[in-house]
Amino acid sequence: MKGESPGGSSARILKWGYFAEISLESVKLVSDLAILSEDFTNTGEYTLVFSQPSTLRNMAKITFKQIDGSSRTVEAGDGTLMELALDNGIDGIEGNCGGVCSCSTCHVYIPQEWMDRVGPATNIEQDTLEFSENAKSSSRLSCQIEVSDALNGLVVEVAPHE
Numbered sequence: 001m002k003g004e005s006p007g008g009s010s011a012r013i014l015k016w017g018y019f020a021e022i023s024l025e026s027v028k029l030v031s032d033l034a035i036l037s038e039d040f041t042n043t044g045e046y047t048l049v050f051s052q053p054s055t056l057r058n059m060a061k062i063t064f065k066q067i068d069g070s071s072r073t074v075e076a077g078d079g080t081l082m083e084l085a086l087d088n089g090i091d092g093i094e095g096n097c098g099g100v101c102s103c104s105t106c107h108v109y110i111p112q113e114w115m116d117r118v119g120p121a122t123n124i125e126q127d128t129l130e131f132s133e134n135a136k137s138s139s140r141l142s143c144q145i146e147v148s149d150a151l152n153g154l155v156v157e158v159a160p161h162e
């Protein structure tokens with residue numbers, strides 16, 4: 001895609017994953033947030049490579065049912081479900097091992113209908129969950145679940161402490 005850059009040169013959009021259309025006004029608007037790199041050539045043309053600006057994304061919303069029965073819905077950025085919970089002070093998620101799958105203090109239950117989208121537990125995760133008294137077929141360690149836009153609308157239940 002080519003056009004006039006904010007400085008009057010030609011701009012070519014090489015990578016544009018999250019905006020279906022772009023106008024030069026929107027290049028100006030988002031440039032501080034979105035431009036990952038730019039490369040000027042001696043022809044006066046320059047290339048912009050865009051990253052996904054987190055401030056402009058449609059963030060996934062994930063709801064945690066906390067141990068006290070209350071629910072909290074939070075917007076997800078990058079990282080794991082456990083990190084999201086810690087960043088938002090979700091009651092009952094501690095992440096004591098730092099996400100290396102050895103403590104179960106990030107134990108959650110995932111609704112069956114979401115299991116495919118969340119993905120399967122690894123063998124190491126399953127081994128760790130075997131030592132949890134409250135493990136069920138819907139159990140997962142939230143430190144092993146990467147948040148993505150595909151998880152928008154997910155409701156997870158924090159497992160009770162043992």
Ligand code: FES
Nearest residue numbers: 095097103104143
């Ligand atoms: S944070 Fe320890 S198992 Fe997830």
